Amino acid sequence: QLQLQESGPGLVKPSETLSLTCTVFGGSISSNNYYWGWIRQPPGKGLEWIGSIYYTGDTFYNRSLKSRVTISVDVSKNQFSLKLNAVTAADTAMYFCVREIYYDIVASYHIADWGQGALVSVSS
Amino acid sequence: DIQMTQSPSSLSASVGDRITITCRASQNIKNFLNWYQQKPGKAPNLLIYAASGLQSGVPPRFSGSGSGTDFTLTISGLRPEDFATYYCQESFSTPWTFGQGTKVEMK
Numbered sequence: 572q573l574q575l576q577e578s579g580p581g582l583v584k585p586s587e588t589l590s591l592t593c594t595v596f597g598g599s600i601s602s603n604n605y606y607w608g609w610i611r612q613p614p615g616k617g618l619e620w621i622g623s624i625y626y627t628g629d630t631f632y633n634r635s636l637k638s639r640v641t642i643s644v645d646v647s648k649n650q651f652s653l654k655l656n657a658v659t660a661a662d663t664a665m666y667f668c669v670r671e672i673y674y675d676i677v678a679s680y681h682i683a684d685w686g687q688g689a690l691v692s693v694s695s
Numbered sequence: 696d697i698q699m700t701q702s703p704s705s706l707s708a709s710v711g712d713r714i715t716i717t718c719r720a721s722q723n724i725k726n727f728l729n730w731y732q733q734k735p736g737k738a739p740n741l742l743i744y745a746a747s748g749l750q751s752g753v754p755p756r757f758s759g760s761g762s763g764t765d766f767t768l769t770i771s772g773l774r775p776e777d778f779a780t781y782y783c784q785e786s787f788s789t790p791w792t793f794g795q796g797t798k799v800e801m802k
Contacts, residue, residue, distance in 0.1 A: 617782070620790050620793070679726070679786055681784075682731070687737075
């Protein structure tokens with residue numbers, strides 16, 4: 572069974588860069604029809620899709636964050652990463668790494684797997 | 696971006712009840728609509744994909760319907776483990792967007 576595990580600092584100073592890595596266990600990050608993404612959830616609030624990446628390196632970003640976000644993939648390590656720069660307190664959230672599946676029978680995407688989440692606080 | 700609006704924002708129900716949550720999209724998204732359940736302190740869990748497809752391992756008391764702009768999630772025979780927050784999510788176009796959530800509480 573596929574598992575996703577986030578890792579990275581839990582505290583980031585304002586104006587600095589938030590960096591998280593997601594390691595994929597139990598499956599290959601190079602599989603067709605799988606996209607690897609990040610979703611965040613501020614405390615007590617709803618879900619926001621940040622972006623996703625295909626193993627070839629093709630990226631898709633939420634334009635609300637696009638100027639500050641970079642998602643990359645390391646196929647050799649079965650990992651993908653998130654960098655969010657110039658953070659503010661508004662970026663304090665639980666960050667989930669996810670696997671998005673393109674289910675070609677119904678030509679639909681859905682988020683099939685989630686990591687447990689990494690709480691990142693932005694504070695000086 | 697597509698806006699997703701859920702109603703109600705919260706509801707109180709009892710074990711055994713049949714409940715319905717609605718989700719409305721700001722434009723036609725065909726059947727590209729997914730439903731997730733989230734329990735406190737946990738990641739969301741996929742229940743329904745493509746509006747009505749039941750995810751493997753999800754009990755059949757969960758069902759989804761709708762197309763275009765209006766969708767529903769129904770739980771037939773609420774069980775204690777179903778008290779949680781439910782989110783809809785469109786997968787018609789990026790950025791994927793979510794509804795604001797519906798919290799199902801015990802009456």
